[in-house]
Amino acid sequence: MTLLHWHYPTEILVGENASSQLVSVCQTSSIQRPLFVIDSSLANTQAIQSILTACEEASLTTDIFDSFEGNPTGEQVESGNTAFLEGKHDGIIAIGGGSSLDIGKAIALVAQQKQSLWEFEDIGDNWKQADSTLIAPVIALPTTAGTGSEVGRASVITDTQSQCKRIIFHPKMLPTHVILDPTLTVDLPAHLTAATGLDALSHNLEAYCSPSYHPMAEAIAIEGMRLIKLYLPIAYTDGTNLQARTQMLIASSMGATAFQKGLGAMHALAHTLGARYNLHHGLLNAVLMPYVLCANRHYLHEKMQRLSHYLELEKEGFDGVLEWVLGLRKQLHVPHSLSELGINNQEQEVIASQALKDAAASGNPIHLSQEQYQAVFNFALNGKLDL
Numbered sequence: 250m251t252l253l254h255w256h257y258p259t260e261i262l263v264g265e266n267a268s269s270q271l272v273s274v275c276q277t278s279s280i281q282r283p284l285f286v287i288d289s290s291l292a293n294t295q296a297i298q299s300i301l302t303a304c305e306e307a308s309l310t311t312d313i314f315d316s317f318e319g320n321p322t323g324e325q326v327e328s329g330n331t332a333f334l335e336g337k338h339d340g341i342i343a344i345g346g347g348s349s350l351d352i353g354k355a356i357a358l359v360a361q362q363k364q365s366l367w368e369f370e371d372i373g374d375n376w377k378q379a380d381s382t383l384i385a386p387v388i389a390l391p392t393t394a395g396t397g398s399e400v401g402r403a404s405v406i407t408d409t410q411s412q413c414k415r416i417i418f419h420p421k422m423l424p425t426h427v428i429l430d431p432t433l434t435v436d437l438p439a440h441l442t443a444a445t446g447l448d449a450l451s452h453n454l455e456a457y458c459s460p461s462y463h464p465m466a467e468a469i470a471i472e473g474m475r476l477i478k479l480y481l482p483i484a485y486t487d488g489t490n491l492q493a494r495t496q497m498l499i500a501s502s503m504g505a506t507a508f509q510k511g512l513g514a515m516h517a518l519a520h521t522l523g524a525r526y527n528l529h530h531g532l533l534n535a536v537l538m539p540y541v542l543c544a545n546r547h548y549l550h551e552k553m554q555r556l557s558h559y560l561e562l563e564k565e566g567f568d569g570v571l572e573w574v575l576g577l578r579k580q581l582h583v584p585h586s587l588s589e590l591g592i593n594n595q596e597q598e599v600i601a602s603q604a605l606k607d608a609a610a611s612g613n614p615i616h617l618s619q620e621q622y623q624a625v626f627n628f629a630l631n632g633k634l635d636l
Contacts, residue, residue: 316328329356330360367408387422443481460511477497481497
């Protein structure tokens with residue numbers, strides 16, 4: 250398979266066994282002492298061991314940091330900062346799903362700064378407090394096709410004190426190099442292929458639906474959804490299909506590129522529920538997707554008409570898109586309701602309040618009140634669509 254070399258929005262190397270180029274990329278980035286930030290479940294796999302061996306043979310000094318969860322916390326970022334400083338590292342190589350990439354980028358931003366992590370929350374111009382010369386370069390190798398964090402300028406980190414997720418932002422958090430290697434994703438189980446793939450869909454879909462004017466991002470989003478429609482069912486059924494795995498990695502990066510246009514209520518609720526229940530972010534987005542679509546239905550008629558045509562759906566307009574989403578979820582064996590994930594209604598008012606305050610809420614097609622967020626949550630909890 251021919252390697253593709255892209256520079257949008259950062260330098261991206263795409264193709265089978267592209268990870269074999271990592272040493273060369275480190276040398277290009279002047280990284281001699283990288284800290285590997287890797288999901289603990291991946292650290293001992295043959296693929297990762299081969300990467301580490303290649304780095305050692307090239308006389309790179311490496312350490313591994315893997316002490317973090319699927320929803321990384323502020324305390325875990327602090328532990329990573331300590332590992333970075335004690336090892337005298339000069340760069341981050343983040344390998345894994347969104348958690349690895351997010352915490353890797355957060356460590357790169359904060360480890361050498363005087364300020365604490367939360368001082369760089371994406372509010373106003375907080376990011377300008379950072380000394381940009383102290384931000385370490387990041388090379389990202391995603392092993393899931395979901396978050397697209399490899400092309401993002403932010404990290405989502407859980408604040409355990411307030412039980413909410415906070416978005417940490419700086420333009421230079423964007424990895425300098427991204428390696429999209431489908432061979433790193435073939436061992437992903439089918440249920441995680443589904444959850445991460447629908448996370449990629451949620452990014453493209455919410456970006457497309459956002460009322461912000463950004464035609465470039467909107468164009469990326471609709472093509473990302475077309476790729477997901479074609480290739481997610483294949484990757485789910487046959488995880489060894491490298492073409493499907495490659496196209497899903499591309500669609501995932503497209504989603505995170507597109508959502509600079511905005512996200513919405515889907516992510517506002519998923520962030521809130523993920524922080525409180527420590528559930529998989531992509532799975533939450535997958536469950537919430539049709540309920541949030543219905544909440545925005547009256548705004549979306551024209552956009553759904555165009556989308557249904559572009560995706561060549563059997564039915565036109567909003568109903569066609571909703572029918573496709575529901576059918577895809579069913580095909581991928583995704584739960585229909587939040588209650589199936591072990592969520593109950595005991596904290597519904599708090600959940601609605603936090604979702605309303607979440608940074609993603611501002612990109613929703615219409616402004617939803619706390620009462621409306623609570624209603625959407627209850628529809629999703631009970632598996633009832635508000636048609």
